Amino acid sequence: MWQLYQFPLCPFSRKVRLLLAEKGVGYEPVRESPWLRRDEFLDMNPAGQTPVMIDTERGGMPLIDSAAICEYFEETVEKASMINGTAANRAEIRRLVAWFDTQFFREITAPLLEERMVKRLVHRMTPDAGMLREAMKAAVGHLDYIDYLLDHRTWLAGATMSLADLAAAAQISVADYLGGIDWKSHEQAKRWYVGMKSRPSFRPLLAERMEVISPPADYEKLDL
Template sequence: MWQLFQFPLCPFSRKVRLVLGEKGVPHELVRENPWEKRDEFIDMNPAGETPVIVEVDSKTILIGSQPIVEYFEEEVDKAPMLDGSARARAEIRRLTGFFDERLYGDVVAPLMHERMMKRLVSREAPDTGALRQAMRVANNYIDYLDYLLDTRRWLAGNSLSLADFTAAAHLSVIDYLGALDWRGHQQTKDWYSVMKSRPCFAPLLGERMEGIAPPSHYDKVDF
């Protein structure tokens, strides 16, 4: 049995959870707050970051969302995440990296710092200026998704791929934190509704982070 060390608002953990759910890989969730820097967790991953997945019997340890999903992509044939020609796979990897690096760094990380870390860890009030800036930048990224979906069925092309699950994982955290304005973004909203309707998404939509309530539309497929 696999154990996934994660916490509810970690977008990289969510990315792995969506892929494992889509591929039908049995796993147990283990709550890990990386800011606590538990010795046992640091021993597994010296970077102290989630996600980490462990196969209990073999003691196999996989670290980081991209190595984890690529491992299961190679091991499990169901629901391919990196399919198609070399050019198609390159585009999937480009967008996956773009969302994991740029969307996370520009929007998700600042929001998590202001609305989660300050509330749960440092007990500080959020910086409203930083929140407004993150929300403005989030709108720019939704504009880009609209652009992609103008000519593509899915974000990276004609097939559902890791790019879609990666973007959806990050957007789900932004949406949970109440920082997405869906007005004027019907194409991306329709795509996200389809992603939310997949069975692998249901556990994420039903989960809550203590002390932080999502907006009322968060867990609704039609919103």
């Protein structure tokens, strides 16, 4: 049995969870709060970040780093390939995954998590309004980019759904939970995201709650 160390608002764990659900791989979620820097967790992953996966039956080294974990399940589980097509298609998928994991995370998800989650749970401070405004402004730019991609393609990286869609939806869903997304004048991105939200792989994630912090009213809704 696979165990997945994660917390409900970890966007990288969400990406992995979406992939596992699409592929039909079962796992037991184990709650880990990386900001507590628990010794046993650091021994497992010196980078101190979720997600980490452990095969409790077969043992072996833990799987660490969400990109490495996704590649592992792409290589070992044939069903629902999410890094598909020619080498050039696959490069485009991986470029966009890196885009959302790095740029979107750094500009939007990370500051929202810091201001609205870590400050509240750990430091008992109020969020910095300037930082929140910056993140929400950056989100508009990223939704513009998604609109642009969808002008040319059915899914973010091409003609079929891919890990790029899962990575983007994972980041957006956390930003949305934290009140950072305004869909106004982003009809295409919104339609795409409602499509992602309605997938069976996505519903369980949307039903989960982070302690203390509540999402906006339309967070789970399919008619935004």
